[in-house]
Amino acid sequence: MEVHQGKYTISTDPSRLQIEVIHDFLAHHSYWATGISRETLQKQMDHSTLHFGLYEGENLIGYAQVLTNYTSFAYLGNVFVLEKYRGQGLSKWLMATIMAHPDLQIIRRWLLATRDAHGLYQQFGFTELAKPETMMEKFDDNAIRQ
Numbered sequence: 250m251e252v253h254q255g256k257y258t259i260s261t262d263p264s265r266l267q268i269e270v271i272h273d274f275l276a277h278h279s280y281w282a283t284g285i286s287r288e289t290l291q292k293q294m295d296h297s298t299l300h301f302g303l304y305e306g307e308n309l310i311g312y313a314q315v316l317t318n319y320t321s322f323a324y325l326g327n328v329f330v331l332e333k334y335r336g337q338g339l340s341k342w343l344m345a346t347i348m349a350h351p352d353l354q355i356i357r358r359w360l361l362a363t364r365d366a367h368g369l370y371q372q373f374g375f376t377e378l379a380k381p382e383t384m385m386e387k388f389d390d391n392a393i394r395q
Contacts, residue, residue, distance in 0.1 A: 267309040325361040
């Protein structure tokens with residue numbers, strides 16, 4: 250899938266991804282994956298279902314990944330737009346593109362984790378857990394840094 254908006258493109262073609270850009274952002278500029286090794290990131294990307302690369306020309310300037318079974322569940326993660334491209338509505342366009350992807354239209358439950366982008370995700374129907382008493386997690390903050 251590929252969509253265009255002016256000089257920008259969003260593509261789900263994994264061969265276009267630039268892991269060095271993704272790794273640099275996640276390892277050095279994100280709060281959720283600081284210190285992630287390139288090997289761990291590569292493994293994570295190899296086993297993700299859908300990748301959404303945001304490009305200016307051939308340069309990757311944003312990214313998001315979706316882990317899904319294409320029917321009942323999807324987890325949205327590692328969403329970012331490089332700082333110098335923020336404030337142009339690109340994160341909203343990226344989210345709109347993800348949510349409109351034809352293979353994701355029958356997903357019953359979407360999950361994501363965010364510390365600071367609630368306003369963005371609320372625009373696309375994300376809310377606090379409807380039934381938090383039914384949800385559990387096992388969390389190891391150190392695991393991703395291995």
